Amino acid sequence: MSTTIMPPGRCAGCGHDLVSAAPESAPWCPGCLWNLDEYDPALAPWRGTKLVGRWGFRRGLRIDRATRAELSADPDAGPDGTSTGEVWLSAVSVVLGLVGAVAVGYLVWLLLASGLPAGVRVAFALPAVLVLLLVKPAFGRVPRTGVLSERDAPQLHRLVGDVARAAGTPVPDVICADLSINAGVARLGWRQRSVLVIGVPLWVMLPRPARVALLAHELGHLANGDPRRVRRTLLARTFGARAVAATGGRNPWLRAVHGADSVAVHGGGLVALLSLVVHAFLGLVNVLGATAQLLVDSVAMPDSRRAEYRADLMARRVAGTDAFLQSCEVVLLADRVWSELWHLAPRIDGEQLDAMAAELREHQAPKLRLARQLSRRGTDLWSTHPGEDQRMRLVETLPRVDGTLHVDESRWADLDRELAPWRRAVHHALLGTRDRY
Template identity: 30%
Template sequence: MRTITEGVLESSRCPQCGTEIQADSRFTKWCPACDWNVDPGGPEEKKGRLESLRRTLAQRHGEKLLATMSTDTAEEQRARRDVYGVLAYAVALLIHGVTAVLFVTGAWCLVRGWGGFFMLPGVFLLLLGWALRPRLNRLPKDEDDGVVLRRPDAPELFALIDEIAEASSTRGVDAVAVNAETNASVRTYGLRGRLLTLGLPLWESLTPEHRIALLGHELGHYSNGDAQRGLVLGTAYRSLGLWLHYVSPIANPTNALQMITNLAYVVPRLLVLGVLMLLDTLTLRAKQRAEYLADSVAARVGSTSAAVGLMDRLLVTDSIVITLRREVNSRRVRRGGQTRGTEGDGLWEELTAHIDSIPEFEYERQRRVGALRGHSVDATHPPTHLRRRRLLDGAAVPALVAADDERSARIAAELAGARKVVAREVVRDGVDGA
């Protein structure tokens, strides 16, 4: 029986231009000469209003920013960044100021109206201010999804991160969270703690060179002073998200009170959305610039070819998700004959084998589809094809941190427990879409 890593290669003629084309039975048949059937699925489905706005702004400004980064002097770039940055910080401080006003007003009502009517609104405002207070990120716990590693748990992995951080002119991280996301990210927790999140579906699909570029990209957000990872803007975004949650309409209202409540939420919700969109607009250039600069760090640390190859792997995250879903379904069917606790065994090896078997013409198709659709990792990243073009247009640079097979093996051994835990979670809970 053929496995998911085996496809049938076949040759045929393009029905549109007659060029001979190669196809793999697992992937879309298309023509590189005339782009026949290059994107049979068409544009992606529309997202929510906020998500759609973010993607539209990201695509609109991605090319403009790429052009200005190529032509503007460092002083001109800094001036633009400073103007938008000051305005964004002003909005963020106003957001935090609303919470402060609630606390101060509530305390004033309690003091002035002690024992009288004003105690009621005072208590209400204090409780409201407490509910809407800005919250710092917290370190995930092992009872949450995935596994959290500290330095004693994975000394080789942290040593590699420290080496890449030094090459990126920043410091390393304090913890690494390994989970089932098809992604990687960095964020702060508490006041100064740094957390690196590694999604195993992405990590396991990468070569050692790609992994160094990935770590360089993530740590590059710190070395380039990405304000979005900072305390003021980060907590402002989380506060707005919390406010939006509190004024979300009740789904499928069943009585008059719920319908009246939904009507009362309309204006506050529009105000919160308006402030969120304003903050997105002010920070978009800085976010996209941070991604371009982080790509530069990825290329400097892991080499230009590794950074470009990493972006190609990001284009096939749909294939990663589909492969995992097939494996999960297969394992659930065979569950009766499996020993408890072994249902995730071999999952990552199957994924790696599938990714390694993807032919180059499928990567090329994904690159062209990405350019047509404006593919990006999320709603705030510049389009992937622009990020790729920027690296290829510049001078190719070698890696500052070389991939080492022995070190890679030691890191794999350190992650063995996490790989087993996350594999079981994927089989148990399934995998989210890319």
């Protein structure tokens, strides 16, 4: 998070200067962490209302604390069978599946056997069609571009295979590269194949051992009992998101007002009223969908959060404590390093990206402490990952380990050669976005 920190006074407890991330946001003490865990609407993820946001933020903190305590006592414990979260999401999926089946049955009856006039049939069919659109599974799509086959990238496949072996996880079905500052594992397509996506900008910013930590974390997701990454929870995981997307995304009320405003400017009062009614209806569906999804997810999130920490413990085991902590630090500084690279792009070429990123990381290191503390404010119950600070704390409480997988420099050099076209693509992306200004 790139925020300017401004000092708003002194801590009554330890005398340290207080800091604050934005003028309207609550100050905290970087020395004794006073007030750090305060809900901050300016930084916490927006969840429709402050009430829900605050509840999710506090619940997230409690779950983080409990999960860290549990896992630091027994860091090597694997997931024990099916989690409560998975049972819950599977049950919701079954109910949604039944609702869909009833809607299909009703439609078949309406069209073939009801004997009603055609116009009435169409009118009666509409609600069932809407229900079907809502509960239809969203499989997602395996990316078409950026897929790195074993022939294109044998070294990368070999490395991913080694990490999977060291971690005791399956290998992903597909490996992709893209230009995001991110990485992830998802189940996509109607066969729900496991897809590992490596954001090359993040990859080049990471020191080499930290790349192993990143891969181990992601592969850890294929075997850590995360209820939100299992095939049979698909319906429950996606129905609310679909309602939100179908009705135009976030902030529906704002859109309703703006929509009516602009119609009022261009047209008459009646049209504006009608538009307001339509927008309000869409807004209602939107908020109901989002809330239902948050409620369903809140039951599964503790297990999902535990799975994230387990993936981190996997990264620690395979890549070692230092590599894992480095990977967290890079994530914390990634946006800043990226924007510095953006400024430097015309003066370097793609081959120099890694070295440049390493230099910039050093340069930004003094900002790490506050960025790390601040990561606690930007995370809540529904965040996909715990804040970096929470993740680092768990690993820091455990004994330092070296990791079980070591990749020698010549292999890294081969890997770099293999990904050279992607480095050039990253460099072009940096130059390309500059051209727009």
